[in-house]
Amino acid sequence: MKxxxxxxxxxxxxxxxxxxxxxxxHRTKNLTEQRALEEAQAGHREANDQLAxxxxxxxxxxAQIAKFESEIDSVRQREDRDRALxxxxxxxxxQLTELQHELDTLQRRQTSLEDSLLEVMERREEVAADxxxxxxxxxxxxxxxxxxxxxxxxxxxxxxxxxxxxxSHRADLVARIDEGLLALYEHQRARAGVGAGLLQGRRCGAxxxxxxxxxxxxxxxxxxDDVLRCPECSAILLxxxxxxx
Numbered sequence: 001m002k003x004x005x006x007x008x009x010x011x012x013x014x015x016x017x018x019x020x021x022x023x024x025x026h027r028t029k030n031l032t033e034q035r036a037l038e039e040a041q042a043g044h045r046e047a048n049d050q051l052a053x054x055x056x057x058x059x060x061x062x063a064q065i066a067k068f069e070s071e072i073d074s075v076r077q078r079e080d081r082d083r084a085l086x087x088x089x090x091x092x093x094x095q096l097t098e099l100q101h102e103l104d105t106l107q108r109r110q111t112s113l114e115d116s117l118l119e120v121m122e123r124r125e126e127v128a129a130d131x132x133x134x135x136x137x138x139x140x141x142x143x144x145x146x147x148x149x150x151x152x153x154x155x156x157x158x159x160x161x162x163x164x165x166x167x168s169h170r171a172d173l174v175a176r177i178d179e180g181l182l183a184l185y186e187h188q189r190a191r192a193g194v195g196a197g198l199l200q201g202r203r204c205g206a207x208x209x210x211x212x213x214x215x216x217x218x219x220x221x222x223x224x225d226d227v228l229r230c231p232e233c234s235a236i237l238l239x240x241x242x243x244x245x
Contacts, residue, residue, distance in 0.1 A: 001180060001181065001184065001226075001227040002223075002225045002226060002227065003178060003181045003225060003227045004225055005224050005225060005240060007177060007178050007181055008181075008225075008227075008238050008239070008240050009238075009240045010173055010176050010177050011177055011181060011182075011185060011196055011236065011238060012196065012198055012238045012240055013173060014170065014173045014174065014177065014185070014196075015185070015194070015195060015196040015197065015198075015206075015238070017166060017169060017170055017173065018170070018189065018195070019194075020166060021163065021166045021167065021170070024159055024162050024163050024166065025163070027159060028156065028159045028160075028163070031152060031155055031156065031159075033148070033151045033152040033154075033155040033156075034152050034155075036148050036151065036152070037145075037148040037149055037151075037152045039148075040141065040144050040145045040148040040149075041145065043141055043144075044138070044141045044142065044145050047134060047137050047138050047141050048138060050134055051131065051134040051135065051138060054127055054130050054131045054134055055131065057127050058124065058127050058128065058131065061120060061123060061124045061127060062124070064120050065117065065120055065121060065124065068113055068116055068117040068120065069117065071113050072110060072113045072114060072117065075106050075109050075110045075113065076110065078102075078106055079103060079106045079107070079110070082099045082102055082103050082106070083103070085099055086099055086100075086103075181227065181236075184227070184236065185236060188234060188235055188236065191234075192206075192233060192234070192235065194206040194207070194233070194235055195235060195236060196235055196236035196237075196238055197230070197235050197236075197237065197238065198238050198240070199219070199237045199238060199239050202216045204230040204232060204233060204235065204237060205238075206230060206233055206235030207230060207232050207233035207235065209230075209232040209233070211230070211231060211232070212231075215231050219237065219239070224239070
């Protein structure tokens with residue numbers, strides 16, 4: 001196949017543009033901003049899970065407090081009833097002894113319940129403080145999450161703009177390249193991922209393999225408008241200066 005040097009220069013520009021488009025697409029799929037966003041989202045979820053656990057713990061503690069308070073109230077009511085009986089003077093000596101014994105038991109029970117209630121209330125203060133810290137942390141994480149989301153959106157928008165501009169430029173280039181040369185390039189690109197590469201010394205710019213001396217001599221002897229292929233990867237070898245592309 002023959003192709004004018006100007007056509008080969010346009011093809012080199014297309015190959016370099018396709019490589020740039022590939023880098024843009026790779027960056028889009030592997031955004032550092034996306035990883036930062038995912039880390040922020042994971043931290044936010046973890047913090048919310050911890051907050052939910054603390055809220056459940058507080059609810060359990062409040063239930064224990066309500067239970068102790070109810071039991072203490074019941075003990076006090078029983079004490080009030082027994083004291084009323086004692087003060088009424090209507091009980092015999094046996095009943096009096098039983099009531100006094102019961103009052104002693106009730107007082108010990110009340111003291112035990114009040115001590116337990118105090119311990120639970122102290123625990124509630126600790127958990128409530130943990131909850132306040134968790135809420136403050138979530139506020140900070142939400143701010144970080146918002147910033148990470150904005151950075152990710154901005155990066156994607158920028159890359160989308162670059163890709164759009166590159167594809168527009170590509171369409172202009174494709175329109176200027178001979179159909180046969182373009183078809184050969186596209187076929188090779190579909191097969192190997194790279195359709196053409198600049199020959200740099202004896203090294204193929206597509207596969208980066210150095211061509212042996214015999215093949216290099218054949219390539220050097222070829223006419224400028226000959227379309228040559230790399231003997232290693234079959235990509236189109238472009239013998240034009242990059243600065244002229």
